[in-house]
Amino acid sequence: MSQTYPSGPIYSAGRRRFALRNQANVLSALFFREAEMRHGQSFALGYLASAIEPLVIIGTIGLLFSALAHTPPYGDSLWLFLGTGVFPIYLFIHTSLRLRQPLNAGAQRLRFPIERPFDHIAVHSLLHLLSSAFVAILFFGALYYIGGVNSAIPENPLIAIEALAAVLLFGIATGICNAVIARLFPFWDVIWPAIARGALHFSGPYFVAAYLPPDSRWYFGLNPMIHGVDWFRHAFYPFYPNQLDNHLYLLEAAALLLVFGLLLEAGTRRYLEEKD
């Protein structure tokens, strides 16, 4: 036969490089495939469709507040204030909901053995971050250019990125826990989205956490996301009141949940294999 056989690089460079190279191959191939297709939809329809939800929330709260003729709780623009609250919250909610597929039992069987679940977690998280960031940039850009809100361009973009990274980490940690809990108790799939979306209002999308009455403020501070929102708002409002802020609390919560989630996953892996 006169076929030429596809030849690959020869793996003589040692085991460590081999492993890194495999990892890079898997992550990049997965990234491009998942970006192209999501639930059989193209990227624009699949990922960006999830962007409609924060826009609807911003729109409804904004209309309600305008109708009630509220002044913005902080700053000049109601829409900017709502946007800086809702986008980080939805980055968290969507990431915490959508890491189910990477750890799903059925999906795990439908992969090449070289793709490990945590490759899928990394790729899906990155795609959520990118699609959320894309929509957020469009929203804030539109506010700046069309709405004429000058502060819609963050004064300190680095703080915005730090805040989003912390929120994403918290979302990933929660997502891993949720994925495992949902396999142990399938009804969690119905309960968690309800809790997450209901709790949205406690994370401060339309109020300034530091202006809450002092006796209830401490209880609001238990919610890690309220710190994430405040952190993100610092990028836009340099003098945002920060009496409640505790950035470390958000990071600690994320780290704790991450450790818990990974332990839970490792501890129940065998049990879940037998259960399914």
Next chain:
Amino acid sequence: MIRLDNVSYTYPRGKRVINNLSIELPSHRRLAVLGPAECGKTTLIGLLAGVIDPVEGRIERFAHLSFPAGYSRAFRFGNPLRQNLAFAARVYDADPDEVIDFIAGLLALTGELDRPMRDLPIPTRLALSFALTYALPFDTYLFDNIIGPGDPATRDLWRQLYDARTATAGAILATRQARVAESYCDCGLVLRRDAAPIFCDDIRDAIVLFEEENAAAAGAGQSETPRTDNRNGDGEPAVIRAGE
């Protein structure tokens, strides 16, 4: 080289098929895994490929091991064929265009490349999953009983592909048939029920040992019920029933 260190595997809700196995397997030779039915041949191939994870112990792979030949579960049937093949090529570090050209040439595919996988007839999908195995460059190819789908007309093709690939790479072929092991492999690992496996440097020693084991098992009244699903009459390892 592939090093298994104290590896055990128990089926979910089932019995233990591989018990504290510690062995080093060559990754650059053509190794037959011989053994009677239900002694863990398929499980061993699955463990080596990483399709299943050991319950205890660890496997160190000092080579780029394939998935079990003909593995088709990773295909996304709603996605176009071209995209599926390109994904497999990227994941396994090959050039997507080369792989697609190779498979298209081998199976004479043209218009099918841009259609969703699910539009292809099942025999084509089977041939495709084997062609993909041979198209990707691995250090060691893993086979569970079957080196190619069982259309007699194409049997020579799969044999040629096997020979071409194993001229420079290793192979591990699990089988229950001495003739297959003899013609496709040059060293053997004999798995035994309730005893440690034995590695033989020469395939003929392995076959002698395997047949002794079988005779002993038959003598002890454990003779196997003949199963014909893996053979097509003359001992070639070449049948997948449609729909599998």
